[in-house]
Amino acid sequence: NLVLCFKGIPQTLAAFGLEGFLDGAGCKLVFYLHRVARGVSLTTTCLLSGFQAVKLCPSISRWMDFHIRSPKCIAFCCFLCWALHLVVHSYIVRYITGPMNSKNKSMDKIYLYCSSLNPGRLLFSVIAVIFLFMDGTCLALMVWTSGSMVLVLHRHKQRVQHIHSCSLSPRTSHETRATHTILILVSMFISFHALASILSYRITLIHNPSHWLRSISVLVASGLPT
Numbered sequence: 001n002l003v004l005c006f007k008g009i010p011q012t013l014a015a016f017g018l019e020g021f022l023d024g025a026g027c028k029l030v031f032y033l034h035r036v037a038r039g040v041s042l043t044t045t046c047l048l049s050g051f052q053a054v055k056l057c058p059s060i061s062r063w064m065d066f067h068i069r070s071p072k073c074i075a076f077c078c079f080l081c082w083a084l085h086l087v088v089h090s091y092i093v094r095y096i097t098g099p100m101n102s103k104n105k106s107m108d109k110i111y112l113y114c115s116s117l118n119p120g121r122l123l124f125s126v127i128a129v130i131f132l133f134m135d136g137t138c139l140a141l142m143v144w145t146s147g148s149m150v151l152v153l154h155r156h157k158q159r160v161q162h163i164h165s166c167s168l169s170p171r172t173s174h175e176t177r178a179t180h181t182i183l184i185l186v187s188m189f190i191s192f193h194a195l196a197s198i199l200s201y202r203i204t205l206i207h208n209p210s211h212w213l214r215s216i217s218v219l220v221a222s223g224l225p226t
Contacts, residue, residue, distance in 0.1 A: 002037030024098030027114035039085035046138040053145035192224035
């Protein structure tokens with residue numbers, strides 16, 4: 001909801017030609033909360049996938065299962081996610097300067113309504129490596145946990161295959177439906193996130209990207225939380 005609110009609404013207002021609806025503090029707040037919400041959405045979805053794998057996979061010990069699934073552990077992990085992204089994205093407050101103006105139009109090619117200072121090639125490279133590592137780690141963990149759950153469901157289906165064969169119902173087994181759901185969700189999530197990241201990076205490198213490229217980038221980025 002935060003991602004859709006702090007990116008979709010300002011972008012829509014700018015697309016309809018409304019100008020100057022955000023001051024300096026508003027630009028900083030919108031950009032900052034959007035990036036924090038995007039990061040928290042990714043990491044908490046990764047955590048959810050991990051908790052589901054712990055619950056489903058029998059290879060994990062009962063002690064770990066009990067402690068990881070406790071409400072205190074889940075709340076602490078969510079708190080760490082928020083704290084991490086609130087700190088990591090603090091650089092945005094410094095480089096987002098305010099509404100778009102004629103002297104500085106480095107950000108109008110992405111959001112159309114705010115401008116920013118040039119962080120420099122070195123800082124840009126460092127920030128890109130940090131976020132690439134964080135996003136890549138989360139996506140890799142999601143693939144691993146989803147694959148583990150699919151493998152467990154497949155083995156369970158093989159064990160109870162004789163029960164399904166005796167059933168007169170032609171419906172698809174619960175294991176098969178769960179496997180399809182897991183594969184569809186993780187495929188959509190990774191595809192949307194990877195495509196949005198590639199488009200965002202591409203737009204940052206292009207001096208004057210086209211309107212269609214900007215619109216597609218916003219649409220893809222909004223498609224994931226939707």
